[in-house]
Amino acid sequence: MSGDSVRQETYMPPAAGEGVARVYDFMAAHEAKRGERPPAQYFLSGSEHGDQVELPREVYELLLQVVSAMRQGLAVTIAPRSQTLTTQQAADLLGISRPTLVKLLDENRLPYERVNTHRRLLLRDVLDFREERRRAQYEALEAMSVDVEEEDDLDSVLESLKEARRTVAERRRRRS
Numbered sequence: 001m002s003g004d005s006v007r008q009e010t011y012m013p014p015a016a017g018e019g020v021a022r023v024y025d026f027m028a029a030h031e032a033k034r035g036e037r038p039p040a041q042y043f044l045s046g047s048e049h050g051d052q053v054e055l056p057r058e059v060y061e062l063l064l065q066v067v068s069a070m071r072q073g074l075a076v077t078i079a080p081r082s083q084t085l086t087t088q089q090a091a092d093l094l095g096i097s098r099p100t101l102v103k104l105l106d107e108n109r110l111p112y113e114r115v116n117t118h119r120r121l122l123l124r125d126v127l128d129f130r131e132e133r134r135r136a137q138y139e140a141l142e143a144m145s146v147d148v149e150e151e152d153d154l155d156s157v158l159e160s161l162k163e164a165r166r167t168v169a170e171r172r173r174r175r176s
Contacts (some may be wrong), residue, residue, distance in 0.1 A: 008079040083123045088122045140168045
C-alpha cells in the first residue's frame with residue numbers, strides 16, 4: 001500500500017469467481033452451521049505463520065458486501081467520502097433536491113454547522129436521518145395496509161384507506 005492514497009476505484013470480479021466463491025462458501029457455511037454470522041473476530045493473514053491482524057467489524061461487513069457483489073458478477077466501486085458534507089452532497093445522498101434539504105435544515109430536522117456562510121453536515125447525521133426516514137416510510141406503508149376480502153364492499157375498503165391515511169398524517173403532525 002505505497003502512498004496510502006485515498007481515491008475512488010472500481011474493482012471487477014475475478015474471472016470465474018476465483019477465490020471469491022471460497023470466501024463466500026466459508027461465510028455461508030459458518031452462518032448455516034451456527035445460525036448466525038461469525039462472531040465479531042475477523043483476521044487478515046499474511047503469508048507467514050502468525051502474520052495476521054484483526055479486522056474491525058465494519059471492515060468485515062464491507063468485505064462481505066464486496067464478496068457478495070463479486071460473486072454475482074458485479075463490479076464494486078469504493079468511493080471515499082469526507083465525514084463532512086456540503087448541502088449538495090447531503091441532498092444527493094438523501095435523493096432529494098438541495099432546496100428541500102435547506103428547508104429541512106431551516107426546520108431543524110437535521111443538525112448542521114455553519115462554516116462562514118456555508119452549511120456543513122456530518123455524514124453520520126445524514127445517514128441517521130436517511131435511516132429514520134426509511135423507518136417512517138415503512139411504518140406509514142404498514143399503517144396504510146388494509147386487509148381486503150373479495151366479498152368486501154368497495155366503499156368500506158375506500159373508507160378504511162382514508163382512515164389509514166388520516167392516522168398516518170396525524171402521526172406525522174405529532175412528530176413535527
